[in-house]
Amino acid sequence: MPDPRGELLHTPLLQWYAEARRDLPWRHPDCSPWGVLVSEVMLQQTPVARVLPVWTRWMALWPTPSALGGASPGEAVREWARLGYPRRALRLHAAATAIRDEHDGEVPADEGTLRTLPGIGDYTAAAVAAFAFGQRATVVDTNVRRVQARAVTGVALPAPSLTRAEVELASALLPGSDGDAATWNVAVMELGALVCTARAPRCGECPIASRCAWRLAGYPPYAGPPRRGQAWEGTDRQCRGRIVQALRESSGPVAGAELRARWPDAAQQERCIDALVHEGLVEPLDGERFQLPS
């Protein structure tokens, strides 16, 4: 049952996307499902500009899941460079070995099967099903949420966490055919990334501005619960980042004393190292030395 709210938006948005879309390597027709999967994991909470060079190098080193599975998790973390959230590199390595060992080395096309892989949640499973396999999956990321909130719901920003209603709305707006649906998903995301941005939306360039509920309501300001920022200075996050960076940039093991020189709070740093070891991001060696996992 087609949703009239979606029908009105499909043509202008798909036309806009055909002209305004960025030429990204993971969108090329010859990009493998593995390339799409890698891009989606790298793009979790990370801007396109920072992902591009890392993705390119990563795909040259490990063009298949089995190739990555043949590397050590530490190599994956090192090539992850400064993308942030290095646990993603560890999980991508684990996903690669699972694909090699349990799926004949082929990225699964089924959303439910993708969802079982480490580091693959609802968003990424739907994105791979849609963008790598052309399926009619409901892809809901932060861009889709913001575009829907404005264009359809008429509010400045979505709630802090994803609601059931948002997923149902995205599903209702989806075009009926597989191909159109896959393009629609990436078109809405692209609109959110390039035009309907969080900070300073470019409504003058928006193909659906004339139908935007937020604009028609006079741009009411965000009225939801406060959105809490993330502390940084002196946090475990910063401390952990410092530790992993030191191990990444060293060709060999790093002495605990050398790490200690990089962080003022010894107790905090010890706690962070313990946590990193527990998570598998750091491997302890004899003589109070540490390295990326072998």
Place this chain on the structure above:
DNA sequence: GAGGCGTGGTC
């Protein structure tokens, strides 16, 4: 379900 988890660019 709230909170933890990196890094750097933007206005």
Place this chain on the structure above:
DNA sequence: TGACCAAGCCT
């Protein structure tokens, strides 16, 4: 200038 934000996931 320093909050805010970027194709989320996991516990």
